[in-house]
Structures are given as C-alpha cells and as structure tokens.
Amino acid sequence: MNREWNPWLPGGGRGGGRLRPRICLLLLGIAGGCAGNPSSRVPGEEAPRVGDEIVACGRFFHVGAPVVLWMDPRGYDAYRVEPRFPEEVPARTPPPAGPRYASLRKGLPEDLAAKIRKRGWTLPELQGWVSQFVVHYDVCGTSRQCFKVLQDRRGLSVHFMLDVDGTIYQTLDLKERAWHAGKANERSIGIEIAQIGAYPSPDHEVLRSWYRRVGGRVRIRFPSWMDETGIRGGDGPFRPAREALQSGVVQGRRLYQYDFTEAQYRSLARLLAALNRIFPRIRLDAPRNADGKVRDSALSAEELADFEGVLGHYHVTTRKIDPGPAFDWNRVLREARDLRWGRTPR
Secondary structure: OOOOOOOOOHHHOOOOOOOOOOOOOEEOOEEOOOOOOHHHOOOOOOOOOOOOEEEEOOEEEEOOOOEEEOOOOOOOOOOOOOOOOHHHOOOOOOOOOOOOEEOOOOOOOHHHHHHHHHHOOOHHHHHOOOOEEEEEEOOOOOHHHHHHHHHHHHOOOOOEEEOOOOOEEEOOOOOOEEOOOHHHHHHEEEEEEOOOOOEOOOOOHHHHHHEEEEOOEEEEOOOOOOOOOOOOOOOOOOOOOOOOOEEEEEOOEEEEEOOOOHHHHHHHHHHHHHHHHHOOOOOOOOOEOOOOOEOOOOOOHHHHHHOOEEEEHHHHOOOOOOOOOOOOHHHHHHHHHHHHOOOOOO
16 A cells, blocks of 8 residues: 555645645656756756656656556566565466566557557557556455456456555556456556455355444455555545445346445546546446446447447456446546546536
8 A cells, every 4th residue: 555645635645745736747767748947957866756647658647646656666566577476376376477468459550560569659659549448346355465366376467456545556557458358458448446346145255254334334344364564554444435235236137245435436536537638538438328327237349349438347248247336437437527627526
C-alpha cells in the first residue's frame, strides 16, 4: 500500500501539501508540458513528482488519485522476469519463464506493425488503437496477493491493480499488451480491483470468512495467512461502500457479493476520467440493454469487436462473472463523466 501520499487525507499526507493537478513535471528527462526554460535546469537535479501520474508511451498524465508505478520502490513491476515473491512461490509451481506481456498488439495493419517493431508506439498511434477498458475483481483481496498470483504463479499481467485503500498500482506502460482478458487484450487496458468476489450463496464460506460485523458495521477481515503489511491500521478498517450484501444476476446466475470500498470507487472514477481524456475511444459507458440497464451477460464476438468503452470481464467471455453484481456501474460512470467535464461528482 502507498502510505506516503493519500489525497483523501487532510493535507494530502506527504509534506502537508494538497494535490495540484496542473503541477508540471520532468521525470527521467521526459518533458511533461512544463513551463519555463529547460536549459535553466541543473544537470542531475531531481525533478518533482506528485504521485498521481500514470504512464502512456513514456508520457506522464495526472489522475487525481494515489498512484504507485512499477518503477517505484513499492511498485509491482510486470516487466521483471524473476518472481516478485520467490519465497512464496510453492516449489511444485515453478514460476513461468520469460515476459508476461507483449509489446506488439495482434491484428495491427502491417505498415503500422512494421513501424512499431522498428521504433515502438507513439501516443497518437496508441490512441487510434486502444478503445476498451476491462474491469476485473482479483479474487485475492489485496493487490499484493493479486500480483503474486498473476505474475509469479500464472504468468499473466494487467496494467492496473486497485487496492482496498484506493491506491492504483500501474505495472506496465499502457503501450504494452497485457495478458488479462483473452480476446479483448488487443485493444484494451485492464484493471484488477482487490476484492474477494461473488458467490452463489449469501452464506458462502468465503463471504463469511472475509467479512464480519464489528460495532454494527460490516468490515473486511483479512485472513491470518495473508501478509497485512500496510493494510492493518492506517486507513483501515476497510468496509464495503454499501452495508448490505448485494445480489444480482450475471451470466444467468444469481450471485451474492459485498460492495467495493468507497476509496476504490473514488480512485476508479478518476482513473476512468483520465483514460477517457488520454484515449478518447474509451467512452465512459458500458454495454447496455434496450431498457438502458448495463448488460449482465457476455457480448457476441461481433458486439465485442464493435464496442468502445468500459467492459466487465463477464462482457468478454461467458466463463467469467467479474466484477460481479455488487459493482456499481452507474455510480462509477456518472462520477467519471462528471470529473472528465470538470463537474463535482454527484
């Protein structure tokens, strides 16, 4: 978890300063629209960074929520080949060899693919290609556990992880093709939200073990086997945004799930607003039925190919049910649209 800077705390948490979305930055020699004369900078001078930037094609963009990048000390680096948690990978499950991502997306026109092979992506090229954002829950409960399972055990990857305290972890530059959503990988950016998931019974043992009522309110209870460093205390306890156990139908199945946290909803809305501005083809809407409700089943291959916007993993394939019936689609999309156009989220 990122404990040095938190925009939800009074004063911002680090140095007492509040977030300044328009602050200019220069990091690793990459200009980010700064005013002033770059020649006046002293070689070797450390450049400031706010701590809410995401990266696309080597360029930095503000989000308005706490972000930890793969290059940060507590970051999760999906570029690495060796295990992140070697001491926690079972001997019977050797970690996958080689990278867990691809730099070239499939289906590109050959002339564009040839350019990218030669010198990599430019942001305008990526903007013309990326058009979907896929939302997952991780069935791990924390981003740390999620990265361990994805990276070290399964040989998969995802661009973002969103922890229970609202911290966004970016593991790859958005130009990379992460391995998170099968046939949607070619045009999408993905996020794994820390959440234990949805189940077919309201008294399922997983729900009973992960949630308990304390002082009349439901809170998340992390299991004893999990490393809770950075979770216990601090911003906790962590509670579902809506107190009641939520129920709904996904892929024709009745499921039960506790809600995501307030901090997760706030950060996700800000991330979506930022991504829509960076990648205008990612519309701030989800697949909907004729009655205007968000669709609760998978799209056909043709529908998926045509769709531009925000998807649940269950929209991509009938084998998945995440982000589940508790995910408040209308809230997230409404708040993201408000933020995108400079309005106070309702």
